[in-house]
Amino acid sequence: MVDTARGEQLTRLTSKEDFLAFQKRAVDRWTDMWEGQKTLVSVGVGTSSIAKGALEILDIARESASNDVIVREVSANGAFWMEPWIEVKRPGAAPVIYGHVTFDAVAGVIAGDREDLAVGTRSDQDQGTIPSLSKHPFFKDQMQLLTRNAGIIEPNSIEDAIARGAYQGYFKVLFEMTGEEAVQEVTTANVRGRGGGGFPAGIKWESGRKAKVHPKFIVCNSHEGEPNVYKDRHLHEADPHRILEGILIACIACDAERGYNYIGGEHPLAIVRFRKAVADAERLGLIGKDVLGSGKDVAFRVRTGGGAYICGEASALMYSIMGVRGQPRTKPPRSVEEGLWKRPTVANNTETLANIPDIIVNGGEWYANIGTEKSKGTKLMTIQGPSVRHGVVEVEMGITMDKLFNEIFGGMPEGYEYKGVQTGGVSAGPVTPAHFDRPIDFDSLTELDGMLGSGGFVNFDKSICAVDFARYMTAFSRYESCSKCVPCRLGNPALVEILDRIRFGRGSLEDLALIRRTSRHIIELSLCGLGQVAPVPLLGMLNTFEEEFKAHIVDGVCPTGTCPISAREPAIAAD
Amino acid sequence: MRTLPRLGDRNTESRDREECRVAQPDQSHAVRPVVAPYTGRTEIDLDVVREMMSHIKYDDFEEAQELILHACQEVNEHFGWVSLEAAEVIAEHLGTSATRVYAILSFYADFRTEPRGHHHLVVCHGVSCYIGGSQRIIQMLKDDYGIEDGDTTPDEQISVQVVNGCLGVCDCSPLVKLDDEFLSHVTPESLNNVLQRALAGREAMRAANEETNG
Numbered sequence: 001m002v003d004t005a006r007g008e009q010l011t012r013l014t015s016k017e018d019f020l021a022f023q024k025r026a027v028d029r030w031t032d033m034w035e036g037q038k039t040l041v042s043v044g045v046g047t048s049s050i051a052k053g054a055l056e057i058l059d060i061a062r063e064s065a066s067n068d069v070i071v072r073e074v075s076a077n078g079a080f081w082m083e084p085w086i087e088v089k090r091p092g093a094a095p096v097i098y099g100h101v102t103f104d105a106v107a108g109v110i111a112g113d114r115e116d117l118a119v120g121t122r123s124d125q126d127q128g129t130i131p132s133l134s135k136h137p138f139f140k141d142q143m144q145l146l147t148r149n150a151g152i153i154e155p156n157s158i159e160d161a162i163a164r165g166a167y168q169g170y171f172k173v174l175f176e177m178t179g180e181e182a183v184q185e186v187t188t189a190n191v192r193g194r195g196g197g198g199f200p201a202g203i204k205w206e207s208g209r210k211a212k213v214h215p216k217f218i219v220c221n222s223h224e225g226e227p228n229v230y231k232d233r234h235l236h237e238a239d240p241h242r243i244l245e246g247i248l249i250a251c252i253a254c255d256a257e258r259g260y261n262y263i264g265g266e267h268p269l270a271i272v273r274f275r276k277a278v279a280d281a282e283r284l285g286l287i288g289k290d291v292l293g294s295g296k297d298v299a300f301r302v303r304t305g306g307g308a309y310i311c312g313e314a315s316a317l318m319y320s321i322m323g324v325r326g327q328p329r330t331k332p333p334r335s336v337e338e339g340l341w342k343r344p345t346v347a348n349n350t351e352t353l354a355n356i357p358d359i360i361v362n363g364g365e366w367y368a369n370i371g372t373e374k375s376k377g378t379k380l381m382t383i384q385g386p387s388v389r390h391g392v393v394e395v396e397m398g399i400t401m402d403k404l405f406n407e408i409f410g411g412m413p414e415g416y417e418y419k420g421v422q423t424g425g426v427s428a429g430p431v432t433p434a435h436f437d438r439p440i441d442f443d444s445l446t447e448l449d450g451m452l453g454s455g456g457f458v459n460f461d462k463s464i465c466a467v468d469f470a471r472y473m474t475a476f477s478r479y480e481s482c483s484k485c486v487p488c489r490l491g492n493p494a495l496v497e498i499l500d501r502i503r504f505g506r507g508s509l510e511d512l513a514l515i516r517r518t519s520r521h522i523i524e525l526s527l528c529g530l531g532q533v534a535p536v537p538l539l540g541m542l543n544t545f546e547e548e549f550k551a552h553i554v555d556g557v558c559p560t561g562t563c564p565i566s567a568r569e570p571a572i573a574a575d
Numbered sequence: 576m577r578t579l580p581r582l583g584d585r586n587t588e589s590r591d592r593e594e595c596r597v598a599q600p601d602q603s604h605a606v607r608p609v610v611a612p613y614t615g616r617t618e619i620d621l622d623v624v625r626e627m628m629s630h631i632k633y634d635d636f637e638e639a640q641e642l643i644l645h646a647c648q649e650v651n652e653h654f655g656w657v658s659l660e661a662a663e664v665i666a667e668h669l670g671t672s673a674t675r676v677y678a679i680l681s682f683y684a685d686f687r688t689e690p691r692g693h694h695h696l697v698v699c700h701g702v703s704c705y706i707g708g709s710q711r712i713i714q715m716l717k718d719d720y721g722i723e724d725g726d727t728t729p730d731e732q733i734s735v736q737v738v739n740g741c742l743g744v745c746d747c748s749p750l751v752k753l754d755d756e757f758l759s760h761v762t763p764e765s766l767n768n769v770l771q772r773a774l775a776g777r778e779a780m781r782a783a784n785e786e787t788n789g
Contacts (some may be wrong), residue, residue, distance in 0.1 A: 047743045080744075306685050323675075324675070326677070385703055385706045459706075
């Protein structure tokens with residue numbers, strides 16, 4: 001088996017010059033491939049497209065391909081609505097993406113006589129009747145920095161990644177700047193934590209760098225347990241080297257001995273691709289002792305989770321890495337003082353770290369010009385629920401909700417009407433269409449009782465009952481509570497109980513006050529982030545749709561007919 | 576094939592293309608002898624576990640502890656569950672106690688400490704699927720098959736796991752994974768049909784086995 005798609009054996013690079021030579025070879029090979037006389041057929045393979053048959057399509061394409069055709073397995077490009085897709089680049093023409101490809105159509109698409117399936121060309125110019133993708137509403141307003149390689153490089157090929165600029169930032173940190181300068185760039189860029197909290201990464205790095213205890217660790221938090229977010233998974237599948245580079249830069253900048261990436265066990269493809277990336281980087285000598293002859297050592301470990309939402313909390317995550325139950329602990333000490341194995345540990349979200357390579361290469365100033373005053377850069381956003389176009393998009397901070405929901409994602413499909421959009425995964429309240437003119441960044445959503453969080457949005461339409469939806473989200477928190485501290489362990493089941501009472505038509509108006517009181521207890525007394533936000537979606541629903549709660553209690557009807565209250569026969573509480 | 580014919584009445588860009596789903600060969604879940612091959616993995620062969628453990632190497636106790644979760648995952652993935660005996664083998668290899676391993680098995684949602692059924696059903700209960708009606712599917716499984724999250728039917732045919740996270744195929748919601756196949760836009764009725772076919776397939780295979788083996 002060859003190491004990469006291009007076929008060069010990966011050998012250890014021992015000096016700066018070695019790396020530059022390798023980079024040059026990779027770029028040359030990449031250019032030759034795209035400007036050569038062979039047809040390039042790329043099949044987008046990601047978790048979501050595999051479910052729709054992308055692997056079979058890849059097999060069919062490989063079987064039917066002649067010698068003039070190179071078939072590549074690229075990753076998904078975020079546009080889940082057009083999967084499974086194939087990109088065909090013919091010599092002398094721009095690459096054309098064909099969507100909704102059936103098994104029967106593969107041969108036709110490659111031969112070039114299925115123009116009816118063409119979605120667009122991946123260039124700025126139209127090609128005949130096929131419009132440019134940059135005019136497509138889904139791509140038009142995106143600003144692709146992190147996902148720039150998604151659907152273009154082969155994620156299993158380190159050469160593709162290097163040809164497209166990977167490890168340039170790492171190279172710069174190794175040879176051209178000091179650790180302080182690197183941390184300074186990140187501070188200037190003012191990149192805020194993408195996992196939900198929005199804490200500035202530069203401050204974390206600075207305290208990490210100042211810690212004098214060795215060894216120190218960098219932990220990348222790639223655990224996405226929320227039921228409505230899949231951005232980190234997408235990033236791992238699309239461009240694993242970008243994340244790896246981000247972690248390695250953090251290791252050098254903070255003078256840390258070892259980097260970790262903790263990936264949730266529910267993303268097998270992400271794990272496979274990331275492990276491959278690490279193995280390739282090790283073979284090239286980008287990880288290990290005396291990296292590229294710079295005298296610096298970096299070690300790296302990939303750890304996987306077991307499907308516990310709570311392990312997205314930094315201290316729980318570290319316990320999980322250490323092989324015990326993932327239960328958060330009281331702070332202080334903060335993890336930069338005492339984290340993994342009681343050593344100073346800097347923990348960042350995947351998306352935050354994926355921003356780092358560009359910041360190092362282009363400088364913090366450049367990055368600080370993107371986005372809004374307080375929220376810099378771009379953000380990956382995902383949509384769920386009824387929507388015309390599903391997928392992961394990367395947009396500049398400060399984009400209006402209207403633009404995101406109605407233009408990029410295409411709004412609600414026919415026959416559906418907005419009731420609201422749930423923000424911030426399961427840790428914040430909903431926003432209603434009345435607020436769609438507001439921009440999306442860390443702070444503006446908080447004003448609306450929403451949260452940007454990890455960028456997961458859920459459309460829900462008029463057929464969804466606010467009480468039932470609130471119960472769903474509270475039941476999620478109840479299920480995922482780690483049971484360590486009492487307010488969360490007992491409070492969430494109590495909330496579910498009250499909501500069930502309302503759903504079954506046995507609620508009273510005092511219950512609404514009881515919900516608020518119990519929620520306050522949970523929010524104020526819980527130990528960790530999960531508990532502190534667990535009742536927030538319920539409170540948001542209650543504040544936004546109080547009338548609906550009252551209809552259940554006072555009138556004894558569920559306006560949407562979802563809850564058992566509206567059923568004639570007594571139904572059983574569903575879990 | 577991967578997906579069911581479109582079952583919902585949703586009109587979205589990705590669902591408009593009927594041919595995307597329907598035209599693909601072997602699409603209809605027609606009755607086949609066996610939907611998924613019989614895995615025969617209900618019993619855990621401890622020699623296999625030991626063999627798996629021999630590939631998990633570590634330098635010091637710290638690293639060994641970090642690998643407990645990984646080791647459990649390997650076993651769980653291969654056999655579908657982890658028995659107490661297997662946990663002991665893991666503990667022995669990593670120099671820790673079986674209690675420690677079992678504490679992990681009982682905490683993390685991915686691990687099962689009881690064998691799976693011959694068909695393993697994974698129901699996505701992410702928000703998208705909830706809005707699409709996964710609740711009704713869970714209710715159907717409870718009413719018609721008497722199984723809830725983590726249960727196996729008494730005849731060991733079907734086990735079910737409800738995923739609280741997201742399987743990540745949100746435009747096909749509600750989504751169910753039966754063995755290795757994704758079923759999209761599932762309704763209680765369509766899922767019931769598929770399950771009945773899967774069971775019939777297994778029955779047919781068993782009958783054929785009995786015929787040949789006497």
